[in-house]
Amino acid sequence: MRRDIYGIIIVILASVLFAQCSCEEERRRVEHKVIPRERLAELNRWMVQNDSIMIVHMCDSLGLDSIPDGRGIWRTIYYFGDPNAMAVDLKSRVSLSYVISDFLSCDTFYITKRNGVKEFDIVQNDEPLGLVEAIEGLHKGARGTVVLMPDKGYGLVGDGERIRGRKIIRYDFELLDVKRVLN
Numbered sequence: 001m002r003r004d005i006y007g008i009i010i011v012i013l014a015s016v017l018f019a020q021c022s023c024e025e026e027r028r029r030v031e032h033k034v035i036p037r038e039r040l041a042e043l044n045r046w047m048v049q050n051d052s053i054m055i056v057h058m059c060d061s062l063g064l065d066s067i068p069d070g071r072g073i074w075r076t077i078y079y080f081g082d083p084n085a086m087a088v089d090l091k092s093r094v095s096l097s098y099v100i101s102d103f104l105s106c107d108t109f110y111i112t113k114r115n116g117v118k119e120f121d122i123v124q125n126d127e128p129l130g131l132v133e134a135i136e137g138l139h140k141g142a143r144g145t146v147v148l149m150p151d152k153g154y155g156l157v158g159d160g161e162r163i164r165g166r167k168i169i170r171y172d173f174e175l176l177d178v179k180r181v182l183n
Helices: 001-033 036-061 129-136
Strands: 073-079 092-103 108-111 116-122 143-148 168-179
Touching: 073 129, 129 143, 129 168
Parallel strands: none
Antiparallel strands: 073 143, 092 108, 092 116, 092 168, 143 168
8 A cells, every 4th residue: 555655756856857947848848939130129119109209208298398300319409509519420529418218217327416527529439329419519518418318228138237228218418519630
């Protein structure tokens, strides 16, 4: 009798272990599936479209009269700056004061008043491409809000510090100075 019970227990344990191994193999096989390029492109288009819809609704709810430029940048310029001053172009070095925040949650990431004024060359810098494109053509003293889609902001990976990947970023900025870069 006892021998029969041990036999049944061994059979049950063997069945459980076999089933668990089979599940583990299936899980590994599923993890290593390659997603086709077309599917990734379709998913990316959907995400971009979804981001655009969220930006439009959020701009409306915040009362931002932002104008999309078709490149993933929404600009609201309150003051274009002194028209007699030099405009930002590819040969400029700019000084900005800004607040960077998550557009949807309004969480603040960086404030230049804490970190000091941000100064950078337009051509060579570590700033998001969307910010650089948004301030081109503006003059010293310009103030505004720029909303950047993830591909124009910090992309899929974020900035490695405070900003996570795929964030829609908001810059509230003032262009403090524009200088010509010496060649």
